[in-house]
Each structure stands twice: as C-alpha cells, then as structure tokens.
Amino acid sequence: MTRKIRNQLFRLHTWLGLYLSVFFTFMFLTGTLLVAGFELESIGRPAIWTSAAEEERTASFGDIYEGIKTAHPEGDAFVILKRPASWFVDRTFGRTGWGERVSYWTDPTTGTVVYETGDPGFAGILAGLHDTFLTDNRIVFILFSATSILLLFQMVSGLITYRRFWKGFFRWPNSAGGLRSWAGGAHRLTALWAIPLVFVTAITSFFFLLGGLGIEGDKLKFQPPAPRETALPAGFDGAVIDQAEANARDALPGFDPAILTIPGGKAGSLKFIGQHQDFSGLRGQSTVAIDPLTLEVLNIYTPADFRGLSRLDHLMEVLHYGLWGGTFSMVLWIVLGLVATGLAFTGSLIYAARLAPAGSVGGLCMCIWSSMGFLRWIYLLLLLGILAVVYWRVNPDAYVQSRVNPVDAAIRTAHLVLYEPLRRDTPIEIELRIGAPDVSTALVAINGAAAQPVDLTRDGDKALGQFKFDPLETGNEVIAYLKKPDGAEQKVTFRMGSPIW
Template identity: 30%
Template sequence: MKSPSIPSSPTSRLISATPAQRKWWFALHSWVGLKLSLIMAFVCLTGTLAVIATELDWLAQPAMRVDPAAQRASWGDMVQAAQTARPGWTLQSVTAAHGSHFAARALMRTPQGEQRFVWIDPYRAIVTGDTSWFSLQRWLRNTHRHLFLPTRYGVPLVSALSIPLLVLVTTGLVVYKRWWRGFLAWPRRGKRRLMWGDTHRLLAVWSLWFSTLIALTGLWYLVESLGGHAPRLPAITTPDAPRAAAPFTAQTLDAAVARVRQEWPDLDIRVLRLDADGRAGQVEGQTQAWLVRDRANAIRLPLSDHAAARRSAAELGPHQRLSEMADPLHFGSFGPWPVRAIWFVFGAALTTLCLTGAYLYGLRIAGGSAALRAKSGHAGAPAAPARVAWTGMRPWRWGWVALLLMSQMLFIGEAMGWINLFG
C-alpha cells in the first residue's frame, strides 16, 4: 500500500530545482555577485570595521586610553572636569566609557561652532585630551551608512544593496545542493578553482544566519529611508518644563542622578545630556528591555522629589521597537565585546564572500578560455582570474569606482569644513 504523498512547499520546490533551473539560478547568482562585488565588498568591509570602530580609535588616540582604578568618578565630577578644562565650550553630553580601559566621552561645542570630543578619565575625573568629531569611527559609520552622500540619497542607495544580498542568499541555497551538509566540508586541496569554490561555500553556509540578518536589517533601513520610519519616540520635555535656577554643579548634578536611581533603579545610565544653558537635562541607558538603543530609555533629571518625566522602551509600540532593534542587531552593539567579536568575524566572512565570488568567476572564465585555446592548438598561460573578473564587471566597475571616489571627496570636503552636508 502506497503512503500518501505530502504536498511540497514552495521553499522545498525551490531548493529541489531541476538541473536546468539550477543552471539558471547559478547564472543569476553569478551575474548579481559579479556586477555588485565591488560596492558590496566595500560596504561590507566598512560595516565590519565599524563594529570595532571605537576600539580602532582607542588604538589611534592616546587620549582615549586610561588605567582602571578601584572606584569610578561620579557623573557630576566628570561634567565638572570637562567644563573646567574647556571653560569656553558648551557641554552637550557625556557618554560612559566603552570599556574598563576607555575614557568617558564628552561632546562639546567650541565658540566657533565646531564639535569636539573631550575625553575624561572615568576613575579620576581628569581630562586626558580632546579630539575632532571627525574620527575614524565617524568616517566608517558615515561611509557605511550613506557613502558621505546627503542622507536623502545615500541611505536608500546603500540600504538597497540588501535586495541583491537577499537574492544571493536565496540563489546560493538553490545552487548548493544539500547545503546543510556543507558545515563540515573542509576545502579540498588541489586546483585553485576547487579549493576556492569549497572555501566560498564553507563561508557561505556558516555565515548564512548573519547574511540573512544583515540583509533584513538593511531592508528595514531602506523601508525607513523611503518613508516607512517609525513614529517619533515620546517626548519627555516641554517648553514649560521646570528648570534649575542656576546651571548644575557637580553636587547638584550628582543629587539629581541619585534621585533618578531611586525612581528608576533598573536603569543603567549610559548617556547624560545637558540643555544648552546647563539648567536641565536627561539621562539615557539600558533596562531589562532587550535590543534597544540607549535613547529608548530616558528620564529627565529631577529638580525636586517629584517624579520626573520618563520614556521606557517597554512602553514603545511594535513599530518603534522594531526601529530601535535594527541598529543593535546590525552592528552587534547589544552585548559586550564577545558579541562584537562575533559580528566582526562574520562581517569579515561576508566581505570575503563578495571577493571570492568574483574571483571564482575569473577562475571559471579563464579556465574555460584556456581549455578552448588548448583544444584549438593555441596553448598558453591562462589569463589572471582577477583581471578576468575586473573585465567581466563591464561598465558597472567604473560606476562603482566613480561613486566611491566621489564619496571620499565629499568626506574630505566635510572634514576640512569646505562643505556642510549634515550640519
């Protein structure tokens, strides 16, 4: 007696494609991967480095490096240290140290309107120096997010790459038969095409979850940039909100922070913001709500024993929570350094996939051309695979090169103060 057949799902029918269908999917995978390899590798590389951008700045800037001590300075002491060291500057915010060997960061504005980072030893409340707002982190983040183009055009352009990334993930699953067996398939030695093909597939299956996550969060950025952004976060300040009679001192600021901790003991304060006159402000940070940016949890600095206005991530709507989740998931910023290390490793794998895919195209075409020449009696060394891949990109290559060059020219102009695209 025959057992009843179970109808196949669209996904299973897609993955179990016929050889002719699989050939078509492979052609699509190769075409998209080759034509977009240059821009996608660049965006993936800058995103990967952006994950550890603060650590890279720490290596480059001595002012960011401190020696840990047993006790940390208070928020009031750090604010006072910054204002005392740079008396003519306006303090906008202070951000907690990124790690135990990192300085806390104060964002201040000079009388000329320039924004600078002032670094404060979070243990001793001593200013260790100041640096330009245009740091390596800023270059990586702005380049990765919108290629230093005006955000109105740059963000949709970059985030639209999520669509071909999804295409590459889907077509890769179709062409790689029984891909779930590839997690332990170590690259075979021998011919370059065989070894690099195995390496490409090994990286692809292990980074499948990461590629999908990056594609989906990138797709969300695209939706937001085209008008589908979430409603604004609830405001916690109004024009008639109470203000202190005089700017905060270290003592009054610490007293206000202490009242915040009494009102909201679960809040881990990460950022302190002061109004321009220094007579009011707010703190932001993390609570038990997962995968949100610090700004999702905010409370005004209490000026008395009365409850201060607050905003909690737990009270946000689904659309707002989804919007707040995108950045932590995209950059791995929701956890300590081991999480960022995982994001960095898989980001490097995704960057490598972009390059090895183009290289495999070059190997395949160069090998086929060499075989045809040998068959016709015109033996000779095969062409360099990288050169073949570069030629195969056709006009796309010059478009991407021009775009990337323009991006860095805009960065130089913005950094030198010749143009102002974002201020």
Template identity: 30%
Template sequence: MKPPKRRSLWWRVHSWAGLKLSIFLTFILATGTLAVFAHEIDWLVTPAMRVTPQDRPLASWGAIAQAAARAEPEGRLQTLHAPIDPWFAVEAWVDMGKGAPRRVYVDPWEAQVTGTHGWANVHRFLRQVHRHLMLPTKIGIPIVSSLAFLLLASLVTGIVTYKKWWRGFLRLPRGGDARRFQGELHRLAGVWSLWFVALMTLTGIWYLVETLGGRAPVPELPRLAVTSAPVTGPALDRLVATVRAAKPTLSIREIRFTPDNGVIFLGQDRAWLVRERANGVAVDPATGRVTAMLDGRDLSVHQRISEMADPLHFGTFGGLTTKIIWFLAGALLTGLSVTGMLIYARRIQRADRVEGGGVRIAWAGMGLWAYVSIAAVILALALTPGAIGGAS
C-alpha cells in the first residue's frame, strides 16, 4: 500500500479540526462576534442608555456622580464610566451591599438620571458565555481558549491544502454545482479572514497563558484608609482639576471610588493600543494629594502584551470603524465553521454514496464530539440566570 500523500494528511487534519468541534466552535465564534456590538445591542433594548447629543459642554463629573448617588441612596457609588459614543448615557455602578452592582444611567449633559438597571444585560451575557461559558473562570477560560489551537490547526492546514492561496483573493465562486460553489466560497472567505484567524489564535493562546499563571503583574497603588463615602459634587470636581493639572493629556474614561486606594481616574493617554486601566491618576480624597500615576508607555513588554490583548481581540481600539471590521470578520469566520461542516458532509455523501441530509451526515461524522459540544452549550445557557442575575 502506498503511503498517503502529504496533502491528504493535511486535508484530514483540516477536516478533523473543522468538523469534530464545529458546533462548539460556531457557538463561541458567534457569541464573540455579537459581543463586539454588545453595548450597542444593550443601547437598543435599554431606553435609559439612550440620550440626545447636545451642542454644549458636558456636565461636570461631580454633578454626574452626585445624580447617580442620589438615585440609589442605600448603595455606595463604585464606578463611573464615560459614554462610549455621544448617544450613550454615563453608566454608574452602585454597590448595593450584596450581590452584583446596580447600573444607574445619567445624561452627560443634563446630569439627570435617565433610569436604572440590574447587573444582567446583553453585554454581560455575551462576554461571560464567550469568555468562560458561565463556568468558574479557572475552568471555563482554559476550555474556550484551547479552541485557539483548533483555529491554528485550521489556519496552517488550510494554507497548505489550498495551493497558491494568494491567488484566491479575487477568485469568485462559480455557480452550477452546489458542492463546488460551497467549496470555492469557503476558500474565498478563508483567504480574506487569514489575518483575523491569526489574530484570534494569538489572543486566544495569550488568554490561556494568563489563566495558567502567565498573567502580567498589575501596578500596586498606595493603600489609604478611606472611611468616608465616595466624593461627589464640587469635591469630586476639585479632584478632577487636580488630575488634569497632574496629567493634562489624560482623557478620563472611568472613575473608581475604592475603599483602599482612594479615587482612581483612568482613561486613554499617549500610549496606543492599551486598555484604559493602563493610564491613570490615583488621588487621596481626604487631602486631594496625587498618590500614584500610571502611564501606558512605561509598561514592560509582558504588561504591554496583556493590555493589548482585549483591544485587539474585540477591535475596540479604533471606535466604531474597527468594531464594524471586527464584526464582519467574525461573521465571516463563523460562516467558515458552518460551510466547512457542510463541505465535509457533501464530500462524504459523494465519495461513499451515503444517503441522508448534510446535517445528518456531518453529525454522524462528529461522533462523540457532537454530544460534548451540545452539552457544553446547554450547560452554559443553563448556568446563565445564576451567573449574570445579580442585583435586580
């Protein structure tokens, strides 16, 4: 018997990687794609998040914080988040003493509360189910992140089996035969999504490394004995003025009222492609003294990789433009998972003259992995109410 050709071996690996866990992979890819616009979906379904942009200066952070604190007098103001776009309200998180925080939305121009909402929302669901399947993070993240190796296998074997793949960018699918059309469409989508598959592979492996102990060190802030309630109104505005004097290039996107480190102002500065937590100023609310300053340009290589991972994974670094690109690329990758499964079914159907529908044949080809994938999806959905319910 002749040994199998190298291309045949690569193709077998490509088929296995794309088929056995295709249900689970499609679920993770689809939820991740939707997660790119999770905030926008929440904006559509939550009237309190919607405001009308006005042609005048925004209200002060102090006035906004005061409005949020008054909306939930029994709670403790925890965090303020600046609007991600002009038509979004400011989002405040209020600690109610037990359970998850409650969300309070404030008009950034009027400094008036537009409504309140519990912790559970579309963003929370999509983020947690995509990141760790509603399981404890030490269990769920390694399971989901391990799919990066499946993407890596598909990427490498796809390039090897598709001879002269660089010519395929403008090769449109031909009609006539359904099997040929699906195959050529799969290859066309594949070459256009190569960069995205590589990016998702790298960030996915990085998340796995972090979970297994490779997390980058987080800067330690001086500990303070903060016993008073979070500062609001003019007192907070004075702290904002102190921060702007100390770090005038900082665009404040988040304010944390912590019991141990004072008031922490975070946002974007001169460092590119980092999360907002990489730049900031910590202030002692009792004295108004700056206790620490964070600059994304001072990060080590290890820390910089950690801060780059989320912006690159979800495409948030360039605003609405990059989010649209990432959403379309994610939809393309999700479609690749589905078409790959159908191509396998048609190939088996034609080669072995197997009767039955494509989905039925693909299900049989998955074997035990089909039941494992379905079980993982059902488990994640069953755990959802308890995982994201929190405060009502």
C-alpha cells in the first residue's frame, strides 16, 4: 500500500477516533462490567450463591415450581432457569401477587425459595445503558449496532497504518518522550491485545444490527395447544410439570432441558429448552413444546431445524457476551474489555497531547472537549439524559404500575391497579377498575373487615374507584362487591399475599 493511501487512512482513523472515543470508551466499559454484572450486583446476597456440585443439583422444574407456590401461593412463575451459573442457585422470573416483577431464587437440591430480588437491578440498568442509553428504542439500538462498522474500520485502518504491527505485542510504552509518546505506545499496545475482542464485538454487533433491521432468518413456529379457558389448566402443579418434562425427554432422547417457560396466556404451551447431546453448545439449544392441558408433545426443534441467519443467533450471543467458554471466557472477556477501554481512552489522549504536549490532565481533557466541536454538546445532552433516566429507574419512589387479577381467572369484570409497591407497614392507595358497563356501586372488604363503599367515576363504559390499603404480614385480601341497578351483585376476590420486603 502506498504511503499516500496509508496517510489518508491514518487521518480518517484519527478523525473518527476523536469523535467516537468517548462513545467507545463508554461501550467497552459497560460491556466489560456486564460480563459479570449480576455477580457484582449480588456481592451482598450470600443466599443465592452456592458451591453445590452438578450431581447435587437435583431439584426438578416441578420441585422449583412447588417451592415457589409454597412460599408465594399468589405469585406467578414464567421462566425457570436451572443452573443460571454454576455458582448461583436456580432462578425463576415471575411476578408477585400484587403484579410486581420479581426473581425467585430456589435451592438447587430442594427447590425451596431462599431469596427474592426485584427489578430493575444494577445489571439491568447497565444492560439498558449499553444497549440503548436506557431508551429501549429500536432506532437507538440500530444506531448503536451500526457503529460496529466504524469499529471494524478503526481496527483494520489502525493495523494498516501501524507498520509491522506483529512486532509490537510486547513493546511496552515509553514515558521518556513525554505524555504523547507514552499515550501512542499504550494505544498501539492495547490495540494489539484487544484485537480478538474488538473483532468479535464488531462482527456480533453487526449481526445484531441485521436483526434490528428485521433481517433475522426463519423463526420457530409452534403448534397451538388444545383450547382452554385459563392460562394454566385446573390442577396445574409441579407433578404436571415433571410429567411434561418426562414426555419431552422421551420424545427427544439425549435432551437435557435447563430452561422452562410457563405460559402466561391461554394460547401458550410449556416450552422446555436445553442442550442436546448430538449438538455442540455453540450450535444452540433444542426446544420441546408441550400442551399444558393434555401433556401432548406439540413440537420438537433442534439446532438443525434453524434456517438462515437464525442458525447463528446462539453463537453470536455467546461470543458477544463472553459465555462461549464458561468461567474462562468470562474472565478473558473482562480482561480484554478493560484493555479495549484503555484503547479507546488513550486514542483521545494522543490527540490531546499532540495539541498540548506539556498539559495537565485537566488541560488535556479540556483539549479533547474543545476539539469535538458541536458534538461535545450532543455528548453533554446525552450525559444529562442518561443521569435523568438512571435516577428515574433507581429512584425508590419510581414504580411501574402493576395489575392484580381476580383469584378466579375466569372473572374479567374487574381488576386492581397498584401505583405503589406493596411493602411492609406502608399504606398505599389502590385503584379498582371495573370493565362492566352496568355496575352502579361497589364496596370493598379489606382483610376481613366490614365492606366499605368506593366512590366511582365513569370513564366511558368503565368505572374507576380508589381506596386506602394497609398491608398485613400475611393474606392481604380484597373482596369487591359489584352491584348493578337491578340489585344483582357479583363478588370478586383479589389476593396479593405477603409483602416480600
């Protein structure tokens, strides 16, 4: 390659690095923390850590479900994860009796609940920052993923302009020539060592970009189960789950399910997901769908059934998140992630040191800031927006409204809405929403007390009313008596269960 082309690539590399170094520093740092994000979040939670060996983790999906229902009979379980990590007990994503999202942690031997965690946590906030700056917007996700093209260009152009780069893997930066010399040496050294992570990150992020654009390949299609009136049929319990798992294993010999999804609607099926002995862990997981009513096997999918880009979904995810080699790959990705963070930061230092060779750290930062031109104000606005959203997400007063459905799932006349979480010794206001257009008056009986009238306001065909609720340690039952003008009355029972916190 001619010197002219190499110089042009270097100028473009430097220009892009100046404007994108702050962004890439942020992305590499948050991505590195995310590899062990939940471990960092759980340092103060000894109950969810375990040293149980693989052969000691004998709790079945049915045992876990029964353990949760015993501790929280009003709660729901949606996704059960056995062995989320070898050092964690089993985890189940679910919902409390008052509709708040929660994770139930269960003993891997007995299935009993040992701890509960709420949402969002540190890892969830960090993931939202890394993906979309907590906006959860698809356009932002696409823009973030599109920077993978620029990242790949920066890597390739850097290697082209760094002549005989293969000789620099152990060339320690020299500080004798001043900050600029040290920053240049550190940038080149970190770039070489970060090559595996940068390349994998760029490729996998580009794959995610295709998914964000709708280019995903064929998705699995599941046969609908037999019609039923409720999300879970009458008598659904741990024994039903264990029988369904046995049917799944019989239908697909060599199948070892580690994940169970439980339907939240009456058109869903039980899905067992896990590894199959005939396929490498990098190929993906197999899925067996079971009808929760008849326990009939509906569908069987293995990695061989995926078509198009969907064949690469699992591989891209485990590579991007550093899960391809268990503990070894997690540690390696953390080390290389910190190196890549230093790579992005030292790129900015080189530019600043060129303008102010003898400047202080503060002066160099101001140099970088002023050199960004109009883009620096965009960064400032993004920073302020991120801080505002983080505060909103972690603020104890922030709570996403939750819904409490009647104990009898067949009743759809009314439901409760909580704008505050159910907490011990904390009175809250609860809203009663009535969907029946012909209800004229309503009374509520709280925890066995005498029924009290609720003032209703009409909203079209619906009626709304609020009442004060003082939670107890157990029970927390609300009975609504809905009366029609002709004197007919309907009794609707709600049960929220014991506050967890």
